[in-house]
Amino acid sequence: MQASVGSGLPGFAVTGNPDPSVREARDRVRAAVKNSGFKFPDLKVTVALSPADMPKVGSGFDLSMAVAILAATEQVSSEKLTSTIFLGELGLDGNVRPIPGVLPAVIAARQAGYRRAVVPIETVAEATLVEGVDVGGASSLKEVAAWLAGDLVLDNFQRTPPTKPPPIPDMADVVGQHEARHALEIAAAGAHHVLMTGSPGIGKTMLARRLPGILPPLGIEDSLEVTAIHSLVGELSPGRPLITEPPFVAPHHSSSTTALLGGGTGFARPGAVSKAHRGVLFLDECAEMSAKVLESLREPLEDGEVRVPRRDGVASYPARFQLILAANPCPCAPAHDVDCVCTAVVRRRYLGKLSGPLLDRVDIRVRMDPPGNAALMSGTGESSAEVRARVTAARAAAVERWSEFGWRTNAEVPGAALRQKFRLPPDVLRPIELFLRDGRVTARGADRALRLAWTLSDLRGTDQPVEDDVAQALLYRDRGATW
Numbered sequence: 093m094q095a096s097v098g099s100g101l102p103g104f105a106v107t108g109n110p111d112p113s114v115r116e117a118r119d120r121v122r123a124a125v126k127n128s129g130f131k132f133p134d135l136k137v138t139v140a141l142s143p144a145d146m147p148k149v150g151s152g153f154d155l156s157m158a159v160a161i162l163a164a165t166e167q168v169s170s171e172k173l174t175s176t177i178f179l180g181e182l183g184l185d186g187n188v189r190p191i192p193g194v195l196p197a198v199i200a201a202r203q204a205g206y207r208r209a210v211v212p213i214e215t216v217a218e219a220t221l222v223e224g225v226d227v228g229g230a231s232s233l234k235e236v237a238a239w240l241a242g243d244l245v246l247d248n249f250q251r252t253p254p255t256k257p258p259p260i261p262d263m264a265d266v267v268g269q270h271e272a273r274h275a276l277e278i279a280a281a282g283a284h285h286v287l288m289t290g291s292p293g294i295g296k297t298m299l300a301r302r303l304p305g306i307l308p309p310l311g312i313e314d315s316l317e318v319t320a321i322h323s324l325v326g327e328l329s330p331g332r333p334l335i336t337e338p339p340f341v342a343p344h345h346s347s348s349t350t351a352l353l354g355g356g357t358g359f360a361r362p363g364a365v366s367k368a369h370r371g372v373l374f375l376d377e378c379a380e381m382s383a384k385v386l387e388s389l390r391e392p393l394e395d396g397e398v399r400v401p402r403r404d405g406v407a408s409y410p411a412r413f414q415l416i417l418a419a420n421p422c423p424c425a426p427a428h429d430v431d432c433v434c435t436a437v438v439r440r441r442y443l444g445k446l447s448g449p450l451l452d453r454v455d456i457r458v459r460m461d462p463p464g465n466a467a468l469m470s471g472t473g474e475s476s477a478e479v480r481a482r483v484t485a486a487r488a489a490a491v492e493r494w495s496e497f498g499w500r501t502n503a504e505v506p507g508a509a510l511r512q513k514f515r516l517p518p519d520v521l522r523p524i525e526l527f528l529r530d531g532r533v534t535a536r537g538a539d540r541a542l543r544l545a546w547t548l549s550d551l552r553g554t555d556q557p558v559e560d561d562v563a564q565a566l567l568y569r570d571r572g573a574t575w
């Protein structure tokens with residue numbers, strides 16, 4: 093950021109590929125400078141945003157423009173400017189207002205060699221998550237000027253008291269549904285995508301909401317990555333800046349492709365798939381979603397990231413999430429299956445929309461039935477903490493096995509690797525050979541069963557699957573695949 097003040101017609105120009113919203117900043121900056129008791133030069137002012145080839149969007153550059161102008165006109169000392177990044181929107185009165193995306197901006201600034209950041213006071217907590225950068229929080233341009241003059245120390249502690257994250261609902265609340273619970277545990281252990289079908293009110297949403305509580309908490313790197321995305325969409329709580337639990341994101345079935353993948357005019361906003369990064373994307377009533385929207389999930393499912401078009405190119409956001417699809421078995425969706433009034437053709441067509449490339453990525457399909465009286469009598473099941481301990485151990489085993497190949501979970505392992513390099517002995521594979529010969533499973537289905545078998549083995553704490561794991565994996569798929 094550079095400002096020059098020189099002769100010529102009085103005016104204020106911004107160069108360096110600014111977004112229209114940055115050009116609007118001129119009026120705010122001019123007013124803020126004057127209303128903070130400084131002179132706005134009666135000369136030609138040019139502010140160059142650098143580097144010029146980077147898109148500049150939003151109002152976050154107001155503060156740095158104002159500081160650059162004050163320094164160029166020698167109204168403040170420029171001594172501290174070189175290694176400091178200034179972030180914040182300015183109000184007409186000279187107050188500094190919070191902006192989204194402070195965390196990723198400070199991370200980028202550190203990579204560019206900055207050692208100090210002055211940010212809106214409301215965002216101090218997220219900025220201080222970045223190690224190696226001194227953070228100061230400011231609430232007005234006046235304060236920033238006083239800091240530059242050495243007359244004031246900027247606070248770097250959060251004024252908002254820390255809040256506790258809302259508790260993730262616990263698995264202990266779920267009555268019955270042993271099969272679905274077990275399916276969710278396997279899904280968590282191997283990061284497998286899941287399709288749950290069952291009548292409305294059977295508990296599909298209740299179970300899905302409990303998945304983050306049995307997934308391992310996020311490591312520090314993942315926490316920062318996830319927090320950065322939520323900072324960009326402006327959804328961080330000031331009292332609880334760092335996201336340490338896997339996020340749960342549940343867009344409505346009427347959501348647009350833009351809401352799901354990201355985009356929008358001007359700033360390309362991350363969508364649901366990125367907000368669910370390293371967490372859970374839950375699509376309830378997924379058979380009601382448009383085929384185009386469902387199809388759009390293929391890219392993030394394959395690549396773990398999503399490319400979002402924007403005014404001057406493409407933005408790329410991480411989007412490695414665990415997908416939980418839930419659907420009613422048919423359009424009439426009765427509470428009890430026997431009351432269904434749909435024809436067989438309608439029933440088949442309803443879920444048929446989900447078939448093909450999307451379902452190829454879904455390793456687990458589970459059909460939920462109303463709990464019987466016995467299950468209701470037996471009360472509640474294990475707590476999330478107990479399940480999470482097993483899941484965490486299983487995930488650690490998978491990381492140890494696959495990390496040299498760049499995979500972190502069983503679900504990421506390509507079918508070819510399971511069939512060749514990590515081929516299991518013939519006696520272990522026998523159930524799959526039988527199913528393939530009888531046409532009871534397709535080649536892709538066989539790959540999915542192999543992935544699940546590795547996860548079952550990891551959950552048992554053994555080195556590699558045995559025949560029974562493979563047989564169980566096949567049954568797990570088979571039972572759900574009755575449509």
Ligand SMILES: [Zn+2]
Pocket residue numbers: 422423424425426432433434
């Ligand atoms: Zn029906």
